[in-house]
Amino acid sequence: MEGFLQRRDLPSMCRKATKANDKELQLFSNFSASSTRWKGLTFNTSYSLEAPILSKIYSLFPTTYVIGPLHALIESITSSSVSTSLLAEDRSALNWLDAQPYRSVIYVSFDSLARLTQEELLEFWHGFVNSGHRFLWVVRPNLVAEGTTAVEMVGLEERVRLVAWVP
Known part of the structure; x- marks a missing residue:
């Protein structure tokens, strides 16, 4: 190729x-x-x-x-109750979105398969924060391959929302 x-x-x-x-x-x-x-x-x-x-x-x-995108977490083809959600949905994100000006929020999600390094997570974080835009970012618990997903939120609460999973 x-x-x-x-x-x-x-x-x-x-x-x-x-x-x-x-x-x-x-x-x-x-x-x-x-x-x-x-x-x-x-x-x-x-x-x-x-x-x-x-x-x-x-x-x-x-x-x-x-043949995709395939959902990686379907427990079994024969399962009678197949869930398409990784985690419990954080419905409070919808209230936060409703409180924002129309079309002012960037939605960020790396889906359920992607993995980032700690360095990549922080690089994205600084890029989003420095953009000055509001953003809703799905940061699921296993997004970072090794390390932590902790980021500095002081003073950003009005324009940044981090959630583990959204509807």
């Missing part, structure tokens, strides 16, 4: 590599090189979410299937 994928499109283990002979980068490179022998590709996404890149992938791999 050389020519239309950029470094930022690669998994984090490849982006963090500092040398061409990095073990993880070589593993990913070998894995990718063998893809021309595969009978097909399956992605956890939908065409409506990623049409431009999928069109390019289809041109190289006509037997590409998009």
Whole structure:
């Protein structure tokens, strides 16, 4: 896929590599090189979410299937009570939203699959805070791979709302 994928499109283990002979980068490179022998590709996404890149992938791999986005936490296909919610919804976020000026809040959520490092969390935090905009950010308990999700909220309560999960 050389020519239309950029470094930022690669998994984090490849982006963090500092040398061409990095073990993880070589593993990913070998894995990718063998893809021309595969009978097909399956992605956890939908065409409506990623049409431009999928069109390019289809041109190289006509037997590409998009089957998502799949919810990672469905307990069992045979379960009689399947929940699509990770955590209890924080309905107080709706009251906070209703108290904000119309169309003034940015909603931030990394869904239920993404994981951030402590450094990435703080980088996003400072970017959102420094933007001066109001924002509602879903910071679920396992968002940060290692470390804490604690951030400094002093003086930001009027324009920032952090919740574990929203309806």
